[in-house]
Amino acid sequence: xATIVKKSELPQVELFTSGHKACxxxxxxxxxxxxxxxxxxxxxVVSSTGCMEVVSSQYPESAWKxxxxxxxxxxxxxxxAGVATALKALGRPDEGKVVVIAGDGGxxxxxxxxxxxxxxxxxxxxxxxxxxxxYMNTGNQRSGSTPLDAFTTTSPSGRKxxxxxxxxxxxxxxxxxHDIPYVAxxxxxxxxxVMKKVQRGVTVDGPAYLQIHAPCNVGWGFDSAKTVxxxxxxxxxxxxxxxxxxxxxxxxxxxxxxxxxxxxYLVLQKRxxxxxxxxxxxEQIKLIQSYADRNAARYGIELSREKRDxxx
Amino acid sequence: MNYxxxxxDIGIDKRMDVRTxxxxxxxxxxxxxxxxxxxxxxxxxxxxxxxxIESIKRSVLERFPGKIGETNVEAAMRAYxxxxxxxPLTVPKQKxxxxxxxxxxxxxxxxxxxxxxxxxxxxxxxxxxTGDWRVFYPEFDMEQCIRCGKCLEVCPDLAITERTLHGxxxxxxxxxxxxxxxxGKIKKAAAKKAEIxxxxxxxxxxxxxxxxxxxxxxxxxxxxxxx
Amino acid sequence: xxxxxxxxxxxxxxxxxxxxxxxxxxxxxxQTHIVEDISQLIADGxxxxxxxxxxxxxxxxxxxxxxxxxxxxxxxxxxxxxLALMHEVLFNAAGMRLPIVMTVANRALSAPLxxxxxxxxxxxxxxxGWIQLYVEDNTEASxxxxxxxxxxxxxxxxxxxxxxxxxxxxxxxxxxxxxxDQELVDDFLPRYEPVDFLTVYDPKSFGMFADPNYYTExxxxxxxxxxxxxxxxxxxxxxxxxxxxxxxxxLIEEYRCxxxxxxxxxxxxxxxxxxxxxxDLRDEGIKAGVIxxxxxxxxxxEELRKALEGTQSVGIIDKNVSLGFDGALFSExxxxxxxxxxxxxxxxxxxxxxxxxxxxxxVKKMVETxxxxxxxxxxxxxxxxxxxxxxx
Numbered sequence: 001x002a003t004i005v006k007k008s009e010l011p012q013v014e015l016f017t018s019g020h021k022a023c024x025x026x027x028x029x030x031x032x033x034x035x036x037x038x039x040x041x042x043x044x045v046v047s048s049t050g051c052m053e054v055v056s057s058q059y060p061e062s063a064w065k066x067x068x069x070x071x072x073x074x075x076x077x078x079x080x081a082g083v084a085t086a087l088k089a090l091g092r093p094d095e096g097k098v099v100v101i102a103g104d105g106g107x108x109x110x111x112x113x114x115x116x117x118x119x120x121x122x123x124x125x126x127x128x129x130x131x132x133x134x135y136m137n138t139g140n141q142r143s144g145s146t147p148l149d150a151f152t153t154t155s156p157s158g159r160k161x162x163x164x165x166x167x168x169x170x171x172x173x174x175x176x177x178h179d180i181p182y183v184a185x186x187x188x189x190x191x192x193x194v195m196k197k198v199q200r201g202v203t204v205d206g207p208a209y210l211q212i213h214a215p216c217n218v219g220w221g222f223d224s225a226k227t228v229x230x231x232x233x234x235x236x237x238x239x240x241x242x243x244x245x246x247x248x249x250x251x252x253x254x255x256x257x258x259x260x261x262x263x264x265y266l267v268l269q270k271r272x273x274x275x276x277x278x279x280x281x282x283e284q285i286k287l288i289q290s291y292a293d294r295n296a297a298r299y300g301i302e303l304s305r306e307k308r309d310x311x312x
Numbered sequence: 313m314n315y316x317x318x319x320x321d322i323g324i325d326k327r328m329d330v331r332t333x334x335x336x337x338x339x340x341x342x343x344x345x346x347x348x349x350x351x352x353x354x355x356x357x358x359x360x361x362x363x364x365i366e367s368i369k370r371s372v373l374e375r376f377p378g379k380i381g382e383t384n385v386e387a388a389m390r391a392y393x394x395x396x397x398x399x400p401l402t403v404p405k406q407k408x409x410x411x412x413x414x415x416x417x418x419x420x421x422x423x424x425x426x427x428x429x430x431x432x433x434x435x436x437x438x439x440x441x442t443g444d445w446r447v448f449y450p451e452f453d454m455e456q457c458i459r460c461g462k463c464l465e466v467c468p469d470l471a472i473t474e475r476t477l478h479g480x481x482x483x484x485x486x487x488x489x490x491x492x493x494x495x496g497k498i499k500k501a502a503a504k505k506a507e508i509x510x511x512x513x514x515x516x517x518x519x520x521x522x523x524x525x526x527x528x529x530x531x532x533x534x535x536x537x538x539x
Numbered sequence: 540x541x542x543x544x545x546x547x548x549x550x551x552x553x554x555x556x557x558x559x560x561x562x563x564x565x566x567x568x569x570q571t572h573i574v575e576d577i578s579q580l581i582a583d584g585x586x587x588x589x590x591x592x593x594x595x596x597x598x599x600x601x602x603x604x605x606x607x608x609x610x611x612x613x614x615x616x617x618x619x620x621x622l623a624l625m626h627e628v629l630f631n632a633a634g635m636r637l638p639i640v641m642t643v644a645n646r647a648l649s650a651p652l653x654x655x656x657x658x659x660x661x662x663x664x665x666x667x668g669w670i671q672l673y674v675e676d677n678t679e680a681s682x683x684x685x686x687x688x689x690x691x692x693x694x695x696x697x698x699x700x701x702x703x704x705x706x707x708x709x710x711x712x713x714x715x716x717x718x719x720d721q722e723l724v725d726d727f728l729p730r731y732e733p734v735d736f737l738t739v740y741d742p743k744s745f746g747m748f749a750d751p752n753y754y755t756e757x758x759x760x761x762x763x764x765x766x767x768x769x770x771x772x773x774x775x776x777x778x779x780x781x782x783x784x785x786x787x788x789x790l791i792e793e794y795r796c797x798x799x800x801x802x803x804x805x806x807x808x809x810x811x812x813x814x815x816x817x818x819d820l821r822d823e824g825i826k827a828g829v830i831x832x833x834x835x836x837x838x839x840x841e842e843l844r845k846a847l848e849g850t851q852s853v854g855i856i857d858k859n860v861s862l863g864f865d866g867a868l869f870s871e872x873x874x875x876x877x878x879x880x881x882x883x884x885x886x887x888x889x890x891x892x893x894x895x896x897x898x899x900x901x902v903k904k905m906v907e908t909x910x911x912x913x914x915x916x917x918x919x920x921x922x923x924x925x926x927x928x929x930x931x
Contacts, residue, residue: 018470018516019437024445025520029468042739046605056437059430059753062744063437067737070746071604071631078598081591082561082605082613083737089560089589089611096739114601117594191465217520225521225534228466426756428697428764429636430747431735 015041020063021055025224027188027214027231028052031130032101034191035212038198039126041066042096044083048076048106051137052130067096074110076102077118080125088124097202100127104145105135108171119178119207126201126208129171132216140219144169147239148291149284150271152219157274162284167291175209176245182208183245188215189231193242193254200244213240221270233265238292241299253299262289314348331359333391336447340536342387346447354388358395365392442469446519449537452510455492456531458501459508463523463532471517475509482507540718546677546709549716550616550642551576553684555586556724557640560611560731563591563602567621568654569706570644574616596621600628600639607637608745610736612688615639618706619646619660626664632699633668634761635746638691638731639699640684641669644706645807645858647893655894656706658806658858662835662867668761670700670768671835673806677714680704682785685724689775692731696771698764705808707894717785727782765837772834790839792831793846795821799828801909802847802883805856806832806868809890809897813856816902827906832868840875847876850883852909856902857918858891866918884909887918895922 015036022029032052036043045068047053053070056063071079077100084098107115107129118125134152135141142155147168151157155164176183182204184197194212201208215230217223222230234240235254239262242254263285266272275281296302315322316334324330333355335348343351350372357365368388373381452463464472477485489506492498524532544552550573554562562581564574580586593599596617603613617625622643632639643661647653661671670690674680683702691700704710735743749757773789780786794814796802803813810831820827830846832839847853857866864870869887876882886909891897901921908919925931 014470016470017435017437018513019440019442020469021437021440021442022468024518025522026468030466030522033468033470034465041742044609044737044739054748057432057744057747059747059749060432061436061439062432062434062747064744065434065742067739067742068744069605069608069737070744070748071601071635072627075598075601075604075628078593078601079605079608081593081598082563082602082607083609084605085561085589085591085602086606086609086611086613089606090609092738113595114598117598120594121592223521225525227468227520227522228526426753426760427735428760429634429745430749430753430757432744432747434742434744 013037013041015039015043015065016056017063017065019061021058022051023218023224025217025227026051026055027216027227028103028130028132028136029055030188030191030227031194031212031214032056034188034194035099035101035128035198036066038195039066039097039099039202043202044068044096044098046070046076046080046083046098046100048100048102048111049073049137050103050106051132052101052103054137073106075114076100076106077111077114077125077127080127081118081121081123084124098125099202100125102127102129103136104129104131104133104171105143108144108169115175115209116178119175119180119209122180122206124206126198126204126210127175128198128201128210128212130212130214132214132219133168134216134219136216136219145171148288149275151274152271157278162278162280163271163274172209172211172245176248178207179248180207180209181205181246184208184210185213185240185242186210187213187231187235187240187242189213189228189235190242190254197244219271221273222268226268230265230268233260233268236260237262237265238295238301239265239288241295241301243299250299253301255303256301257303259292259296259302262292314352331355331395333394335391338387338390338394340447342390343383350384351387351391354391355395357388358392365389368392441515442518443471443513443515446517446537448519448521448534449514450512450517450519450521450523451533451535452512453531453533454510455489455498456502456529457510458499458529459505459510460528462526462528463510466522466526467517468520468522469516469518471513472523473511473513475511477507477509485509541715542718543713543715544677545572545711545713546680546704546716547572547711548576549677549681550684550704550710551580553681553719554614555580556719556721557614557685557688557728558612558725559588559614559640561589561591561602561606561613563593563599563606563613563615565593565596565599565617565621567596567618569646569656569710570616570618570621570642572710573642573644577614596624597628600625600632600641603639603641604628604632604635604637607632607639608635608737610731610733610738612692612731613639614641616642616644618644619648619654622660622664623648626667629664629667629669629699631746634757636697636761636764637699638688638697640687640691641699641701642680642684643701643703644710645703646706653893654706656708656858657892657894658703658705659860659892661701661703662859662861664701665836665867668698668765669836670698670765670772671703672700672772672833673703673835674709674833675808675810675831677704677709677712678717678785679787680709681716681719682779682783682787685719685728686775686779688731689728690768690771692733693771694734696764696768698761698768703807708808717783719783723782727779769837769839787833789842790832790834790837791842791846792833794829794831796828796830796846796850798826800826800851801854801906802828802830802850802852803854803856803902803905804830804832804868804872806835807858809856809858812897812899813902816899816906819899820903820906825906835868835871838871838875843872843875844879844881847883848881850881852884852886852914854886854888854905854909855918856888856890856897856905860889860892860918869918884914886914888921889918890921897921
């Protein structure tokens with residue numbers, strides 16, 4: 001059962017320390033900080049190679065105040081399974097929850113095998129993927145989570161290209177297909193919601209999969225001050241939908257009072273700038289709009305007219 | 313090196329020829345943004361003569377046509393001219409002793425024995441003062457602040473913390489706030505929690521500006537930091 | 540007490556006696572019987588361990604990494620393609636100084652695909668930082684599993700260890716095996732009590748990245764650990780001998796080498812055949828001996844230099860070939876002898892690839908080759924079917 005915790009009751013212990021080397025305005029760093037505020041100190045974190053691992057663990061300067069382990073790029077889920085299994089075997093099952101914090105690259109691409117195995121075996125691990133929609137640590141290369149038409153260094157726009165030519169991989173659906181107790185999507189634009197869902201994820205029995213949308217100002221090309229604003233716009237345009245999946249059912253979709261056109265989101269980011277300049281760019285924007293429309297219909301993110309009037 | 317003080321202050325091995333230039337300052341003044349690449353190119357040309365300022369001008373204008381190119385060229389020129397004046401490299405005696413003592417300290421620190429594998433203590437990252445990175449600095453209007461806590465919540469670097477005043481300090485803060493409210497200068501919400509102070513840790517704030525962007529009353533301003 | 544059983548089963552029982560906390564396993568011929576037997580032991584309540592049925596060997600080793608870092612005693616087994624798949628995790632486990640123990644059921648590497656025995660798989664991982672020990676028979680496979688934990692978990696070592704046993708030849712062969720008494724094993728092998736491990740009561744960060752200022756020193760420490768392992772391996776062997784009555788000696792075993800003019804060297808089960816051959820040769824009056832190399836890592840350089848002093852000729856059998864160069868043992872023995880005041884003639888033989896048998900006849904032919912002239916720089920392929928080759 002989900003427990004809704006009042007803002008004033010949320011733990012205030014900070015378990016991510018200043019001095020980490022993330023870029024100024026880093027969405028993923030904000031994501032990690034927020035996640036740890038919700039998990040509390042009774043957590044063992046397993047990270048894959050990626051931005052958050054590199055900026056936080058240059059020997060000997062660790063930014064983690066919880067026990068933490070990093071092994072390789074694609075095996076965080078397997079290592080986490082090992083940690084959880086060991087706790088059980090050693091008679092320390094209540095010591096803490098094993099939480100994976102991994103990027104989109106390490107999850108939906110190279111980490112697919114390990115996470116699928118971990119979820120299928122029902123390991124007691126809460127897997128949290130911070131999604132900055134590319135391999136950001138290595139300089140913005142395309143991942144399976146990169147959205148349509150985004151410029152990355154391996155999917156650049158050019159005379160013959162609109163950028164990434166595939167839509168974003170639906171990892172939450174893949175996770176849910178493993179019949180696990182809890183799946184949730186979150187965004188750093190809504191930190192209270194993040195903490196609520198993370199608390200749910202770490203208290204559930206068995207595997208949970210959480211994906212947190214974390215804009216990257218350096219890779220996406222926007223002013224460092226706008227990280228939270230861009231995150232909110234992704235939700236307000238319907239390109240990123242927030243929901244929970246329990247028992248195979250989509251629930252608690254975050255509704256958007258007045259859905260904004262995708263242009264408002266795209267125009268802020270250099271990685272989509274070419275769409276506003278190239279011939280054919282307009283059609284691409286319409287295509288992206290159709291994805292948002294499809295999300296709106298599929299998940300029911302719009303308030304009904306009456307409700308909207310009531311809200312206003 | 314992009315640094316606004318002279319090279320002596322850094323304490324790099326004296327055998328290296330180190331020149332410094334406030335490239336950030338120049339870029340901000342002329343281009344209007346702290347993007348220092350072209351400025352540093354000009355400085356390099358001025359310091360070493362390895363490339364000519366002419367070829368820099370040509371390349372920059374080719375890469376960035378129009379106004380952008382022109383301002384970048386101007387910044388490069390300024391840096392070039394500044395660098396042409398040789399900076400003195402002799403180090404005064406007391407600074408020399410200080411430098412030597414510092415490196416002995418560092419040597420001692422790094423002679424601490426390694427663990428068997430790369431295992432680190434929690435929170436060790438605090439030894440890096442990322443506050444060095446910033447160009448802009450958030451200024452908080454604590455009178456207007458309604459203590460919503462948004463800025464604390466959204467700082468990726470945990471550079472904003474909350475402190476509750478007690479006793480006499482708290483009383484004084486409450487009184488001040490009441491007066492301002494009566495005079496119509498601040499809203500009720502701002503006066504209500506006057507004993508709560510928000511503090512910025514200058515050691516770690518990177519100047520990203522998220523706090524300023526998210527403040528619901530626009531009570532945080534990003535200002536250029538005086539160094 | 541001895542009992543006739545399949546090699547795999549002997550290993551499974553030895554694993555049970557070692558009381559691991561976490562076993563991760565993925566099936567691959569010819570290791571499968573080991574993990575199946577362990578599975579049954581757990582299902583029957585004879586072994587109290589968690590068994591993770593991972594989805595690949597890469598994850599098998601990764602689970603062991605996570606579990607070992609949390610303070611658990613761990614075990615896994617693999618071979619050939621599986622070992623190759625966990626390649627990067629091997630380096631990772633060794634660099635993180637986790638005392639994981641693994642059985643490698645030596646098998647040839649694809650391509651071409653081949654499920655039979657040679658030693659290319661583990662040989663190809665000799666740079667990984669793991670201790671590598673090759674066993675001659677199934678009792679040694681069983682005994683060394685228990686010893687491996689004591690060696691690997693030693694506070695001065697903390698390095699993972701692989702026990703290499705020839706696939707099919709040992710894993711699937713029924714031999715009389717010395718059973719291990721659980722009480723004696725419990726006495727010999729204390730609980731795993733690591734100093735640093737993942738716990739909320741002492742939160743540390745494991746697997747941080749080391750920049751150029753630190754990396755070399757970490758690697759240096761790894762190297763020292765492997766060198767220190769040499770003494771520990773011998774000490775543990777001695778202690779095992781005192782408790783169980785079987786002392787394998789240490790890094791190498793010398794058989795009839797005292798006055799040997801000609802020595803054959805090999806890794807693993809073929810040593811048995813060579814010993815029989817040497818016995819025949821001795822009957823014929825030839826002063827021959829065998830050196831069984833037990834550990835390929837740490838490489839027994841000093842021990843070999845000493846053992847080969849005064850020997851005229853050495854023939855080295857390699858069940859592997861580093862394509863483009865030579866058999867691994869051949870190259871490494873020559874390397875450890877270079878600049879030594881006593882340098883015998885060293886002959887290299889590549890044999891037994893992909894499960895091809897090495898009968899006594901073949902070993903005798905090697906002895907003839909050694910007797911017939913100066914060694915060439917290269918290893919020669921033994922028992923080559925020239926009739927199906929275009930050029931030789």
